[in-house]
Amino acid sequence: MSLLRRCRKRVRAFFNKPALDAELEAELAVHLEFAIEENLERGLTPEEARRRALASLGGMEQAKEQHREARGLMTLDILIHDLKYTLRTLARDRGFTAVAILILALGIGANIAVFSVVNTLLLRPLPFPGSEQLVRILQKDPKGGESSMTYSTDAMQEFQAKNRSFQQVTGYFAFSGSDNVKLMGNGQPQPVTGLMVAGNFFPTLGIEPLLGRQFSAEDCVKNSRPVTMLSYPFWKRRFGSNPGIVGQTIDLDGTQFTVVGVLPNTFDFGSVFSPGKKVDLYAPAILGEMEDEGNTMALVGRLKPGVTLGQAQSEADSIFPKLLSNLKHPEYGGGYTANVTGLKDYVSGKLRRSLIVLWCAVGMILLIVCVNLSNLLLARAAARGKEFALRTALGAGRGRIVRQLLTESLVLSGAGAILGLGMAFGIVAWLAHQGSIALPLLGSLRIDGAALGWTLLIAVTTSILFGLAPGLRMGRGDLQAALKDGGRGASDGRGHERMRAVLVISEVGLACVLLVGAGLLLRSFLHVMDVDLGFEPSHSAAISVDCNDCRDPVKRGVIWQQVIQRVKQIPGVEDAGITDNLPMSVNRSWGISAKGHTYRKGELADTFVYVVSPGYLRSIGMRLLKGRDIRWEDNDKTQAVVVINETIARHLWPGEDPVGRIAEVGGAEAQVIGVVADVHETNAETEAGWQMYLSTTAPQYGPEGANLVVRTKLPPAALASGVTRVLREINPGQPANEFKPIQMLVDHASSPRRFFMMLVAGFAGLGLLLAALGIYGVISYSVTQRTQEIGIRMALGSSTGRVQRDVIAKTLRLALAGIVVGTVASLAVARLIATLLFATSPWDAGAFAGMAVALLAVALVSGYIPARRASRISPMVALRDN
């Protein structure tokens, strides 16, 4: 109570300073008058009376200061005083202030941006209510792409009915590509991306529609009225955010779909389940119509409260092996396994290590920034030694001086943090719109409260880190030495220089580690780029082709023949072909086995399947190693044909010539007619699996959509309009799909690696720059300090070359010491990132050599500038100086 009152009074006193000071002033004046009067009465002269009165008062100013301290918030008073003083000093030293704030802003900005990425991908829960209950159910050991990670609709429903661990089990159709639906309306049909989801998909995720309603049970039965829900961005873009759209119908591929709802802006399917994919609208999966389609559904579930992943896993282990893929055909069997993974882990688990490495790298940048700032402040502190000595002589305590220096560093890092926050805002906003980077959740990247908290934390930590060393050093300063004018070159200066050298060496060491890390990642990235993909993405482009009559194999053949013939007539087109799926995009898998063979369990593998036209293999640049390509005449009803890849050939017909052999493919007989080189199906880094190519004219096999692949030496953009025109002439319903270079698919697949590599390389560059600045600062300072000495040496006949050489040698000594320290540290760090490397040893000589060369070169440049200055010192001026 009384404590509270006292606090209140103190605060009031703090803000009421002028009035209280005036009152005290008056009080003290009266006090003096009383004292003088008494002294006069005792018979002293007026001057003596006044002198004695003042003496017994013990100093007016001290009395006032004590009074202020007793009544108000002294600390705050001092802080404000320090702040004012700091702003004055910093304003006077604009160059230093600008450099310091810029360096800090770069370091802090990079840290905030990376923290935001880490926070979004790793720390923050997924953007669903109760997201920790959500799991993804995958098959164990999924080698066959999406097909081996999915389940049949029957299996999904069976599991829904039998399990006790889940509140709900749901799924989405895993095989729809981008731009797979035509939105008809006025004018040309628009390509849009549709996705089929189980009726309870959104309720399971906890997503409520922004407008309208969820899919109902009636929407999901056979022959029901087709309905759709729109994604928020699509609704905004295509329908101008018109709420009246709910209840209206839209024409998709010639069918009228009623819009029943619009999803909220917060829901982005692609960012969670399929990075880089933008889904425009959703339709309920009519499970009753999909039971014969095999494994189509990717499973997502919500655990019951209190059920652990382990419990769900053990239940899944007992149920899944017993599930049938098709209840009407128990003879198909099932052979399912299940791996229950937390959805969050599924989404970002693989990125954890990369993100942590990134976080460490950016932390290292911050350390370098601190060391650099420490160095700059030390140089300044040395120059200000006299100022502080004077203040100490006038009664400032050591604490007060340290406090002053800390205030300065706080002000600097505060300004740096604000500027850095601005930079981070820019970076984060830019990243959030990079659809081409296949990283999950990127769209929801933003600077949130956590990021702001982080900013505050690092700003304060940084300022203490870089402000304390100079502060303590200054506070310890030897008064007399500092006050003496000849402080230059004295022992204190040498101690300073040693400390600064240590700082520079550690800075160079840190930059070393970053450079080696970036070098290793760069080498890995180049190796990934160098991987023989099994096809040549550089001269091919593809467009998704619409075809209404393509369910019929005969019509299909006729149409594709016509398309290919016409497209080949376009100048610049070297070859053209049709495939249902492209590498590194959507995929599906079936099985293949040599006829008449029985196989042990696990001997066969899920096999990626592509239904292609003649010429496709050439158009995408695949290499036929044996046999022949597919022909239009490969449409025999009794025996189909298949082109297999080397991996299949090696496994099914080891040591034999597979061409001419009969295989069982997807329930039909097929003769092997050719062998092609392995294609990296998912990305350049994973090993190629089993792959086979079937004839598009074969009645046994149905393709999944169609892509026209064109081989050309021209830039694809130059051909786009010609190709689209030809397709329109043949099929007026062809939507305005994008003519995409195949290279885009490859780049998309390697985009996470590129992203991390670029960031680490950027940080390494920044580290190098800062190290250079640090070296320059120290050398330049030491040249300034030794102007006189150099002047004398030159007056005594030392040549300019000699002076230059000395300065540069000193620089190189510093850099070399840093490189030695850094190399040792890098050896340890390289092991930690070994798992992120591709075909690169963590002790890659190239990376280490590159680092050493880069650092020495930079050191040379930053040493040369002061060296030149040193060599131009005029002995006359140097000796006259001071």
Place this chain on the structure above:
Amino acid sequence: MGKLDLLQGTLDLMVLKTLAAMGAQHGYGIARRIEQVSGNEVLLNQGTIYASLVRLEQRGWIESNWGVSDNNRKAKFYAITEEGREQLAEDARYWERLTGVMDKVLAMSPDMGGEEGAA
């Protein structure tokens, strides 16, 4: 022998006691009184009295008003409050106990304790 340095907190107690004994008084009056009573033994920078006064006032132990002195000068007069009197009694008791203890400790002679520190 020089003058006595004031121990931490003793000035506040002196001021309170002075006000309790003399009634309302201005800063100079208090300072002089303390000097007189101490027989000029205390090293008192008169200025420090004002820090003590504002401290005591903020705690509610004294209160102040501008008034007119005997010789017709406007001055700020301080008076002890009821709360201040209670505090004074408490502090005085504490001080007496402390001095009692100090007396005993200082009265120790070598034969009484026999501790090694006494040698």
